[in-house]
Amino acid sequence: MTVYSAPGTDGAIVNxxxxxxxxxxxxxxxxxxxxxxxxxSPVTGQDFCEVARGTAEDVEKALDAAHGAADAWGRTSAxxxxxxxxxxxxxxxxxxxxLAVAECWENGKxxxxxxxADIPLAIDHFRYFAGAIRAQxxxxxxxxxxxxxxxxxxxxxxxxxxxxxxxxILMAVWKLAPALAAGNAVVLKPAEQTPASIHYxxxxxxxxIPPGVVNIVNGFxxxxxxxxxxxNRVAKVAFTGETTTGRLIMQYASENLIPxxxxxxxxxxxxFFEDVSRLDDDFYDKSLEGFSMFALNQGEVCTCPSRALIQxxxxxxxxxxxxxxxxxxxxxxxxxxxxxxxxxxxxxxxxKILSYLDIGRQEGAKVLTGGARADLGGNLSGGYxxxxxxxxxxxxxxxxxxxxxxxxxxxxxxxxxxDAIKIANDTLYGLGAGVWTRDINTAYRAGRAIKAGRVWxxxxxxxxxxxxxxxxxxxxxxxxxxxxxxxHYQQTKNLLVSYSPKAMGFF
Amino acid sequence: xxxxxxxxxAAADMMRQLRGQHGPLMFHQSGGCCDGSSPMCYLEGEFxxxxxxxxxxxxxxxxxxxxxxxxxxASQFELWKHTHLxxxxxxxxxxxxxxxxxxxxxxxxxxxxxxxxxxxxxS
Numbered sequence: 001m002t003v004y005s006a007p008g009t010d011g012a013i014v015n016x017x018x019x020x021x022x023x024x025x026x027x028x029x030x031x032x033x034x035x036x037x038x039x040x041s042p043v044t045g046q047d048f049c050e051v052a053r054g055t056a057e058d059v060e061k062a063l064d065a066a067h068g069a070a071d072a073w074g075r076t077s078a079x080x081x082x083x084x085x086x087x088x089x090x091x092x093x094x095x096x097x098x099l100a101v102a103e104c105w106e107n108g109k110x111x112x113x114x115x116x117a118d119i120p121l122a123i124d125h126f127r128y129f130a131g132a133i134r135a136q137x138x139x140x141x142x143x144x145x146x147x148x149x150x151x152x153x154x155x156x157x158x159x160x161x162x163x164x165x166x167x168x169i170l171m172a173v174w175k176l177a178p179a180l181a182a183g184n185a186v187v188l189k190p191a192e193q194t195p196a197s198i199h200y201x202x203x204x205x206x207x208x209i210p211p212g213v214v215n216i217v218n219g220f221x222x223x224x225x226x227x228x229x230x231x232n233r234v235a236k237v238a239f240t241g242e243t244t245t246g247r248l249i250m251q252y253a254s255e256n257l258i259p260x261x262x263x264x265x266x267x268x269x270x271x272f273f274e275d276v277s278r279l280d281d282d283f284y285d286k287s288l289e290g291f292s293m294f295a296l297n298q299g300e301v302c303t304c305p306s307r308a309l310i311q312x313x314x315x316x317x318x319x320x321x322x323x324x325x326x327x328x329x330x331x332x333x334x335x336x337x338x339x340x341x342x343x344x345x346x347x348x349x350x351x352k353i354l355s356y357l358d359i360g361r362q363e364g365a366k367v368l369t370g371g372a373r374a375d376l377g378g379n380l381s382g383g384y385x386x387x388x389x390x391x392x393x394x395x396x397x398x399x400x401x402x403x404x405x406x407x408x409x410x411x412x413x414x415x416x417x418x419d420a421i422k423i424a425n426d427t428l429y430g431l432g433a434g435v436w437t438r439d440i441n442t443a444y445r446a447g448r449a450i451k452a453g454r455v456w457x458x459x460x461x462x463x464x465x466x467x468x469x470x471x472x473x474x475x476x477x478x479x480x481x482x483x484x485x486x487x488h489y490q491q492t493k494n495l496l497v498s499y500s501p502k503a504m505g506f507f
Numbered sequence: 508x509x510x511x512x513x514x515x516x517a518a519a520d521m522m523r524q525l526r527g528q529h530g531p532l533m534f535h536q537s538g539g540c541c542d543g544s545s546p547m548c549y550l551e552g553e554f555x556x557x558x559x560x561x562x563x564x565x566x567x568x569x570x571x572x573x574x575x576x577x578x579x580x581a582s583q584f585e586l587w588k589h590t591h592l593x594x595x596x597x598x599x600x601x602x603x604x605x606x607x608x609x610x611x612x613x614x615x616x617x618x619x620x621x622x623x624x625x626x627x628x629x630s
Binding site for chain 2: 166346405
């Protein structure tokens with residue numbers, strides 16, 4: 001067991017600066033209007049640094065820098081870009097523990113997750129896209145003896161990326177790695193809830209990246225995000241967030257006739273077929289862990305398995321075992337490596353979760369465990385903690401239909417396979433799903449029948465590069481984490497070449 | 508007459524302030540992850556509503572000349588229509604491109620079940 005010292009205190013392995021400006025053109029640039037906003041740690045609720053409050057003027061400056069860098073960067077060889085991505089990955093690996101603690105302190109998540117998942121996944125993501133871009137090649141279509149259609153991949157130019165707060169570094173890397181591999185320059189706006197950890201990351205890798213290729217503008221959505229997303233100087237917008245902002249970004253993009261990729265969340269079903277209980281073995285234990293996965297990252301995951309569907313024939317026993325498992329989760333100081341459940345990322349997120357605990361009860365859902373804010377005492381009393389909560393109810397309730405984004409699962413039962421699929425698909429969203437069964441035919445059929453972009457089968461919450469991630473229905477547009485994401489950051493250039501010396505004969 | 512949406516006095520104060528700073532306002536209720544399920548406050552007309560949206564209420568706020576419209580996507584409304592919504596405001600940090608974030612607050616929805624009488628009046 002290790003308890004890391006809080007950044008800024010004696011013994012800390014990582015410290016934040018007291019203030020962060022925008023990172024533009026390879027250097028730190030103060031905000032045009034000179035304003036800053038305070039950045040609290042969810043661990044204690046106390047401010048730990050201040051961050052530039054960007055406006056349209058700052059966005060323009062970042063776009064200037066990006067446009068200044070884009071052409072040269074887009075002409076570098078794939079080998080050169082891949083080398084840079086690999087060096088970024090190596091630098092992150094050398095500083096893994098520091099990055100993990102920095103992200104934990106800013107987001108409130110348990111450091112065991114940032115050590116074991118967030119940062120290692122981010123490192124691997126750079127390496128994956130370094131490899132993917134080296135292996136990518138165009139094509140040559142031989143149309144006839146004299147005519148060849150060549151297809152080349154070309155970067156889009158300057159792209160905008162708006163990053164969510166639930167995995168401040170990993171979500172930035174999901175977007176940065178393919179965009180940079182493909183040869184684009186980026187203007188990135190971190191979430192205002194988690195604006196600083198990406199700057200700590202940049203402090204480690206800035207010397208590896210040509211000035212202007214990655215620019216970071218901080219600020220509030222309406223003041224900095226909107227001018228970026230609506231700019232006629234970006235060739236594409238990538239956004240992770242919610243549906244109304246997703247629609248607004250598409251609306252701005254329609255004014256500029258540019259593409260978007262959107263990841264807008266879900267209400268993912270986690271289905272437990274009766275045969276999981278056939279034996280009390282490792283697989284049964286794994287499936288109970290799978291049930292408890294709703295508490296990972298305090299439920300602040302777009303694919304949180306927040307609806308558990310359990311077959312009626314095993315419902316009581318399986319649910320009882322699940323409740324017991326969840327009641328054993330260790331909630332506490334996120335900087336303690338034994339802590340499994342940390343703090344919610346912000347006060348408004350805490351308030352929203354509490355409002356759902358309220359409407360869940362009003363609609364008649366039964367609280368099987370948890371159901372309230374957690375006061376962890378001491379200097380953690382000001383932090384934003386919620387008890388892992390299990391509701392029992394029916395799929396029409398709002399707690400079954402809306403992404404609570406907290407450590408809350410809503411449980412119901414199903415009669416048979418058809419009923420399971422019907423309930424699973426009775427949602428506006430289709431990002432993730434889980435299927436648990438010992439029967440490969442049930443697993444395959446259920447996986448194909450669920451309308452969601454990712455169906456974890458006898459697993460959950462794995463996010464490796466090389467597995468496409470994205471949504472059906474209102475969960476968004478596009479697929480990240482896979483080489484196909486390169487297509488979302490590239491134009492196709494067709495050279496249609498005639499090698500015939502003779503006129504066509506039309507004129 | 509029953510309503511679908513009300514506002515708390517604190518939320519009405521913030522709406523008056525934002526109206527004075529920016530101009531006429533509208534809300535669109537979000538869904539999905541991160542800041543999903545939050546009501547987004549925009550300048551009236553900033554967010555293009557269409558046939559996939561439902562106008563739940565035109566809120567009359569003292570001191571604001573024009574009504575503030577409150578919208579939701581029709582598919583989401585199908586799942587929310589049995590509940591009454593109260594727009595509140597809490598200390599917080601940001602959400603999408605909603606106008607109140609720079610003020611250090613966040614609009615928040617509190618919900619209760621509509622009574623049978625209210626549902627009858629609204630139908």
